[in-house]
Amino acid sequence: MEIKKEVQGTITPQQNTPGKVSEDEFYSILKIISSGTNLRSALDIALKVGKGALIAVENDILLQILDGGFRVNCRFTPQRIAELVKMDGAIILSKDMKRINYANVILTPDNKIKTHETGARHKAAERTAKQTGTLVIAISERKHDIHLFYKNIKYPVRSTEELLRKASTYVQMLEKQGELFDTCVDKLNRLELRNYYSLDQAVSVVQRGKLIQRMSDDLKKYIFELGTEGLILKIRMKEIIAEVEKETNLVIKDYSTLDYKKSKILLDQLSYDEILDYGKILQILACDERNRNLNVKGWRLLSRTTLSESEIAKLLRDKGSLGAIIHSNVQSYSHIIGEDKAKRFKDEIERIKLNP
16 A cells, blocks of 8 residues: 655745745745645645645634634545535645644635736635745646645646656756767867867857756756655756766856856856857856967866865966966976875876876
8 A cells, every 4th residue: 555655844934035935945845745745645636526726834824814614623634635625615734734724714815915817716825825925725626737826936736747757858858968068078178188278168068067957957846846756867867967067167167257156146047048148158257259368277177186176276376277287297386285296186187188
């Protein structure tokens, strides 16, 4: 017999930001309604019953906008939810979502709160979520779908089969982008080891890297919602994106003439279309045609050695570029990092040259 996971109240509100939803909050919501939980089972059963429904999680503000209904005060089970959704009113769960506190309740949020919904049930759900900051789930009898509302977000609850299809498609796209990323990095390695400053190739690496990161962020939502069903896809995703973020950030560090952290923040905010815009990437890196004859800084390749970040910084200050460092003899930087480290570093550089 399949054992469902208990419903757990693990919403982690972000302090002092009314209406805004942090990443941790969002993923905690997805975890609550993930496949294999009692709550998800209850939603699936309620959808099959063919009745519309509203399910809200209790908090102090919500209690102030409840009208009518009756107190249930029983342990949460999917079967009880299936029975209670046959009534017209909302079902109110306890804060930890382990008990059903009220049923057949009317939600009376402020009707001045802006809503983009058309149906009465979904209007009440969106307004209640915005006014109380709690989780409200709306099941549509007409459209036969489920949406969750939390603060200012609306999110469709998809079937496990649909989630698996979408997640699998994302993994396939990630695999393809991962191959292209590796090819771009390999080309950049060879150019930099010849001390050739290739802005075009650097931008290609940044574009591929940011595409992979953006796609993996979208995939994470599906994987969280899949719960245990998405474990294999989660492992595969981690294999694909391993080292991509680090490699991309080091390319930004090497080629940005703007503040590195500022460039990184700006790049993280780009849409898919903007990531593919070559000129936009150049603009954020603060690069133009005049930058094409600069020396390669070398943070990325030098980070593949055993040198610490501070030691790499010292070498770059003394030598000025990657080319000057990798073509120098051991004695020229022994006084900077020590004789033993200098010998080991020289061996590591030679290995990188042979296998870039």
